[in-house]
Amino acid sequence: MTTDASRAAALTPAALRELIEHGRGPRLLDVRTPAEFRTVHIPGAYNVPLATLREHRAELLNHLDEEVVLVCRSGARAAQAEQALAEAGLPNLRVLDGGMTAWESAGAPVNRGVARWDMERQVRLVAGSIVLTTGLAGLFVPGLHLVGTAIGAGLTYAAVKNTCTMGVLLSKLPYNRGPRTDIRAVVASLRDRS
Structure with a gap:
């Protein structure tokens, strides 16, 4: 269920695109699986799958001192990531309204890789x-x-x-895992950008 607080934290694709184009782009954390991320992602986004984010949120907090926009396919996993990071004390969190689906529909720039089925389609x-x-x-x-x-x-x-639960189980299949997200590399990238 969407609350007023989470709606207030949503950022439209047009608003995010404007921030990026004017050099005021926030940190973009894409919480989808590595396979989904490799298929298509916003340029400059960091892939931190939801489970990894939950496990290492304290470590990430030290390097997320500016506005952070959370991205997934449609917004549901990003909202879960927002809750996890907010509970850990991170302010300045936003969720990309409509996720990658809305971003692509708006014609915004993406980096593409090998096409794979997204998690929702696999569950169906x-x-x-x-x-x-x-x-x-x-x-x-x-x-x-x-x-x-x-x-x-x-x-x-x-x-x-x-x-x-089915999505969590499917995300553990080799097809969806791909290379495991190296949290040390993500933290190093976040630190270097500071």
């Missing part, structure tokens, strides 16, 4: 495949259709809590 594929397979197999094996019901319940819970 896996959940849909499980529901379809168990639904059809349930015609022959009594009770098997309940697996699809369990998946539906999990997706409903994920929507209510703004989390996604």
Whole structure:
């Protein structure tokens, strides 16, 4: 659920683009998986996946003394990162409103790599495949259709809590991991930019 405080912290793609073009660009932390980041990201962004950010937020705080904009695909993971960093005491946090989806739709500049499916699309594929397979197999094996019901319940819970266990599990697959984010390299880059 979006609160008034998180809405106030949102930054539109047009506003961020203007800040960057006028040399007042904030630090951009992209909290998507390394594979998603390598597919497409905003030039100058640092990739700090959400789990890594949560684990190393105290270490990052020492090098984030200016405005920080958090980026993900649509804004949900960035909002979680905002909460984690705010709880650790970091002020000046903003979330890119609409995430990379809105950034690209606005025609803003991006760096592109090898195309990969984003996490949301992967979750839809896996959940849909499980529901379809168990639904059809349930015609022959009594009770098997309940697996699809369990998946539906999990997706409903994920929507209510703004989390996604299936997405977390999928992010651990080799396809999504890519090279592990080296937090020391990120911190060194942040320090060098100061």
